[in-house]
Amino acid sequence: MTVRIRVAVETPQHTGLGAPLSYESERELAPGTLVHVPLGRREVTGVVWPGEPEDAADVVLKPVSRVLSALPPLPRAWCELVEFTAAYYQRGVGEVALSVLPPELRKLDDEQVANRIAKLHRKWPQPDPQAARPQTPPLSPEQSAALDRLAQLNSDSAPTALLHGVTGSGKTEVYLRAAEQALAAGKQALVLVPEINLTPQLEARFAERFVGRSIVSLHSGLTPAQRLRNWLAAHLGLADLVLGTRLAVFASMPRLGLIVVDEEHDPSYKQQEGARYSARDLAVYRGKREGAPVLLGSATPSLETWHRANEGRYVRLSLSSRIGGGALPRVRLVDMNLLPKTRGVTTAMAPPLVAAIQERIARGEQSLVFLNRRGYAPVLHCGDCAWKSGCPHCSAWRVFHKLDRTLRCHHCGFTERVPRACPECGNLDIAPIGRGTERLEEQLAGMLQTPDGSAARIARIDADSTRLKGTLEAQLGAVHAGDVDVLVGTQMVTKGHDFRRITLVAAVNPDSSLFSSDFRAPERLFALLMQAAGRAGRDAAQAERSEMWVQTWYPTHPLYAALRRHDFEAFAQSQAKEREMAGLPPYAHLAMLRADAKTVEAARGFLQAAAEVASELPGADAVMVYPPVPLHVARVADVERMQMLVESSSRVALQRFLSLWMPTLHELRLQRKAPEQRVLRWAVDVDPLSI
Incomplete structure (x- = not known):
């Protein structure tokens, strides 16, 4: 007897299929189980998704091809995090789920996964309770007060705290002590940093403090094998601490007990391609959902975070003095x-x-x-004819790099050797302007x-x-x-x-x-x-x-x-x-519709048509749709880029509007098939960081 199941798979954006698809399975499969299923002419990796499939008795469903039964199912809390991300940022569930899993998982069958897990268990260092603990530095009164307050909040329902500390005030020591408390309670800790180059430095600090504990890192600088190994260690509960960049917010951790977001204001926490999620905001959501305290640290918090702390939605912990006075x-x-x-x-x-x-x-x-x-100078210039080193494929200058004598576009990567004379008039005296x-x-x-x-x-x-x-x-x-x-x-x-x-x-x-x-x-x-x-x-x-x-x-x-x-x-x-007077975040909520096309007219036409459709939707009176404008760098790699801002005073109203607007945008793109109307791609960016 077969059963129907829902499977989240990564479908092409142009199909508009964002929800999990229905498949047929020979046996019941737990939600979170990884499977291989047919999709069109391909076989793809998917995740068995919670919920009942649509009741369509007259539809013949395709069967599940293979099951990765050796891998324990992903937790339900992880599925809920992915589902929230997909809904809030207007992306497909399968797209988000598969993009945050290690790519290596897609290439392995059940036997290979079982071998990787067995090898990991064999070689994973066992915790040593007798390992000598390093001497910890004394806490300042402000650090002690912050930790005491955080400990009190642990008994509450998943608090979020803002650790506002000047540079050099010892925020990292607070992170270490908070993680120490979580580990002592048998929990796992997740620590997010904005940049890859900070991960090894922080990893060294944690390794020095937590002797005998298992620490792994997750970021895009790892090889596929390293990323799979570290992800498995977190998913299986072998790793006590996970350190990583924004991608690590999706790490599967069965015993999550603390989330730290260092330099929470940093723009690097916002993904700029695909599902444009904010790892900081998802960390707050995940903490509330899984009952884990969230510690946001910064000397210069984002105004959104600062506003929430002033409203009392976050608890503010202050470190106003540097360590050592x-x-x-x-x-x-x-x-x-x-x-x-x-x-x-x-x-x-x-x-x-x-x-x-x-x-x-x-x-x-x-x-x-x-x-x-970076570079030697932003642009080369000819004093005779006013020629400048523009990029032929972008509306930007090519930067002069003296070390290798190249003109390089930092947007599309187009690179040429520096000309011996001005390409326009032959003047030998071309000079750099500005400095890098x-x-x-x-x-x-x-x-x-x-x-x-x-x-x-x-x-x-x-x-x-x-x-x-x-x-x-x-x-x-x-x-x-x-x-x-x-x-x-x-x-x-x-x-x-x-x-x-x-x-x-x-x-x-x-x-x-x-x-x-x-x-x-x-x-x-x-x-x-x-x-x-x-x-x-x-x-x-x-x-x-x-x-x-x-x-x-x-x-x-x-x-x-x-x-x-x-x-x-x-x-x-x-x-x-200023922002309150202008109606800008955190006093308003924004989304940006961006369109790329071969011509400005095609990109603008798509956005204008989208605005016309938007005006006819229910709830359109609760949002403001602004006219299309070009991006700061309007052309990149011979592609014209336009954007259109959508604003609302209510986050709920904006989300409701976007959920109705998205299906019409998919249809609109399919309707514009003429070469002069066609857009190459479009995307909605919820809570955009750059306007």
Whole structure:
């Protein structure tokens, strides 16, 4: 006798089939069981889904091909997390479920899975209760108070707490102690970090503290075999601690007892392709659903999180002082308007700043110079005919990389050798405009030296210099060992790193975000500068002479006034007032419909047609649909990109509207078959981070 079951499979988006499909099975299968089923002419991996299949007695269902019975079923709580993600972010259940599972699982049959699990059990280190525990540092009064409050909340129904602590205040120690309490209760702990390059560093901290405990990491930098091994360890309950990036929020953990989201404000927690989920928001949902406390940590919380804490929906825990009583770095603003100009061009580094860095080198201290632009220069320019190194496939400039003499587009990857002369007029004198980290490194090397007259040791950390495996770890090791005098880098070096010898941080060109059309740009800039400032003076003995220098053309801007006082609350309050007056998050809820096409007319036409359909839907009066506009970089890889904003004062009304709108969008794309009307792809982004 056969039974009907629901199976979540990854279906093509154009089909509009987002719900689990019905199949026939020779036996009952527990929800969460992995299976192989036919889909069209292919055989695909699926997950048996909770719920009753549709009653369609006259329909002949396809049978399940194979069952991965060796793998214990995924927990029901995991299925509920995936289902919520798919519904909220308007994606298919199967698409979300299969995208967050290790890809290697799709390639294995039941026997191979059984062998992997058996091998994992054989080689997995057993917990050693007799292992020597490292000596833990004493807690500050604020850390003790935060942990006591968190322990009290554990008895409540899945609380969410915001740990608001200045840089260097010991937030990581609070994470460690909270995880210690969870493990002592026989639970597992999940710790999320925003960047891959922070995962090994945090993993080392946890491994040092939790001797004899099993710790695994989950992030996109792992090989497929490593990712499957670590995922299985978490799913089988062998791993006590799981550390990872946003993908790890979906780790299957049967004994989940704590979720930590470090640097919760970081934009990296928002997925930008496929199902555009926010790992931070899903962590909060998962904690409530599974009864696990959630700890959100940041020195500069997102305004959404700050607003919820002010409303009392989150508990606020404060760490207002640095460990050891060290002072926060003094912020000094350099007014670029007062600097002398040579042939109309202002020097890259203010002489007082160069002198301050030179002074640090003489004292054997380190400096960090931050410029959030890689490459040598943003553009090459011909002074005779005004030619610039634009990308032929994108509405963006190709960046000049001097080291390999290339012009490289950072959007589509198109790369060419630097021309010997201007392609338009043949002028041999083409010159770089602006500067990136590569050029800044070169300029600093020509200006700085050690007391004995030798060249200063300068290192650069950005996406170009750390492309090869192991280079990032090697460069960070050199900084920690004191083998570097000046570290030049992008935002990769401004967050999470505990550089004990750095006493000066300089932000070279931060003004570009002050007047951006994106309403979140000031918030991101303030957080980035606060995080960068936090790299200085982390050693209490050097804190009194630590400084942050900011080169700016707008020294009287309110953002810099709040930065000088390290006053996040004042900045957040001013931003909240502006957003409330403008009807922006957290006082409103947004979704973005984006369309890509070969022509601007096709993309705009699709969005305008979608707006017309939207106006006829029930509940359309509860949302505002704005006219289509191009993205900041409108063309990428010869594809035109347009977007249309949808706004509502009610999250429920917005979700109800989107659920009715999505099926019409699938139909609309199928109707527009003419070449001049066709869109290549479209997607809805709920709670978009960039506008």
